[in-house]
Amino acid sequence: MTGPMLLPGSTGLNGSGQPTTLGVMGGGQLGRMFVQAAQAMGYFTVVLDPDVISPAGLVSHYHIKTDYLDEQGLTQLLQRCAAVTTEFENVPAPALVTLGAARPTAPSADAVAIAQDRIKEKAHLARSGVPVAPYAVIETAAQLTAVEDALLPGILKTARLGYDGKGQVRCNSRAELTSAWDALK
Template identity: 65%
Template sequence: MTSKPSGPLLPGATLGVMGGGQLGRMFVHAAQQLGYRTAVLDADEDSPAGTVSHLHVRTGYLDEAGLAQLASVSQAITTEFENVPAAALTRLAQQRPVAPGADAVAIAQDRAQEKAHFTRCGVPCAPHAVIEKPEQLQAVSDDFLPGVLKTSRLGYDGKGQVRVADRAALARAWEELRRVPCVLEKLLPLAAECSVVVARGADGAMVHLPVQRNLHRNGILAVTEVGPGVLPDATARQAIEATRAIAEGVSYVGVLCVEFFLLQDGSLVVNEMAPRPHNSGHWSLDGADVSQFELQVRAMAGLPLTQPRQHSAAVMLNLLGDLWFTGGREQPPAWDRVLELPGAHLHLYGKAQARAGRKMGHLTFTAADLASARDTALRACGLLGLEPF
């Protein structure tokens, strides 16, 4: 049976996190800043979060002894990674409050379930078809082509996705993906991408960050811009209300990010949800008075959720391992030159080895207005050899 606290978990308690990546690292920093102890479960002895936590439980996500140890030392537990097995969260919830719960994480782990949840919540998504059997492949409507075939499970940062122009390409793509359950989504004429981060408490209280305009390259977030005018006001309100409905629809507790496509006709469709803090919310560490990671701490500890206030326009650049190889050999980028720029905030994640496509850190540029933040970020792109936006 879950051991529920009689009131908020105050600083001094231990907060556990499943997963040792950079999102866990920033959660740990936020929790420690508020005076909490932390425990991380991750098998990697050099995991970014494990190296900065009070306790690092070095086991796999389904290891019974590791789960028991995490539960024994933690008063509440969260996850930094949506592909943590939902069964592990269910196991932990028998002893401790877990936020978000296994049901919400399970929805985010399966694109078919995710689409069904969006539909139940009244939030429009792209026309799509579920493909799990050969007869479903044969029954796909031509209206869904051209499209993108996506694996239902274990897809992120563009992995497990294949663009298909016609029925023959669709059949080949399903074979390439080894006939695992997939979702075919119709390609839509995009004007922009955006996301919303909300935090919801067990009492139903909910707050949100401002709408974030995003640019992806090769399926990985490259740039996020946040500030007045980044999107039309009506679109921003619609995205916020849709995100709130998606969170309410599963009685969500914790931080949730929902990503949207803004179409050329001005309509908005939901893309996917992430049951955790998100790359596109990293700017809040430097541009808002309450970051997404502090909201994560507050939600799981039962502390008041105060509405974040953006105090600076912000542009965030994702830093991939490719930057360490721009000179033909591995070397660190010219951080000293970048940090000469006004409003520059560098966050590196403590990963020992740079690899192409690996998220190594991010840069946020804050300024009094979005145009100034964008101008400085573009100067940084020139210094680092990043493609301008």
């Protein structure tokens, strides 16, 4: 296991008796739950999220209101926290590379980069011996035409920025597949 480990009954205090500050990239509802749980255990929290009224930012001790790739914002986060996590899967992996060079960061930038791209994710799982559903990578019109009949009906998914059902279209026929390809651009 890498990074800090939280044990039951932890006080959230560092070696000098001061509260340790935990950072979170992203300020949505999951971030808010993280912040509240960390605070209940005695930790201070800092959120980096561009939304001035982000749910997590509203309850955190500190809220850095800037873009996830803003160098000054990342520096502020590193100055305040002992470790960093992410609130959602689409935090830019390059920001986590920067943070991970100076602080324990979980998940790692490499893991986030894989999870952010469904093509990389499927390939990684398959290489790791995890069974995956049959699929085809469709990046060109020629690949769209070459989709095997056995994959229909199926679901066309964007490779990036899809979550909670977004970026997905059920396709029962080739006509629906072509229409969905056009709609998802």
